[in-house]
Amino acid sequence: MPVEDVGDDRYEDAVRRAAAAARDAPEPATLKSHSTCAECPFYDHCWPLAVAERRIEVLGDVWTSVAQALHDLGLHTIEALAGVEAGGSA
Numbered sequence: 810m811p812v813e814d815v816g817d818d819r820y821e822d823a824v825r826r827a828a829a830a831a832r833d834a835p836e837p838a839t840l841k842s843h844s845t846c847a848e849c850p851f852y853d854h855c856w857p858l859a860v861a862e863r864r865i866e867v868l869g870d871v872w873t874s875v876a877q878a879l880h881d882l883g884l885h886t887i888e889a890l891a892g893v894e895a896g897g898s899a
């Protein structure tokens with residue numbers, strides 16, 4: 810199926826709108842585990858933010874499936890996880 814040439818003006822307008830949409834969009838909350846992210850070209854963008862936010866995904870034992878299970882329990886940060894462990898052992 811041939812792609813029709815839309816012309817430079819429409820193309821550049823579409824690029825401007827796409828860039829604005831990406832720039833103004835909130836950062837996705839999705840984060841993979843350390844082993845996946847370490848191989849990703851966006852690591853330098855995502856990982857420092859995850860560390861700063863104390864996300865559970867930065868812990869070496871928290872794989873993607875484990876992270877999802879913890880998220881389902883409402884646990885997203887290292888502090889939240891530590892609180893559950895401290896409370897559970899009492």
Ligand code: SF4
Binds near residue numbers: 839841853
């Ligand atoms: S570094 Fe960011 S974009 Fe890459 S896999 Fe991890 S969360 Fe996804």
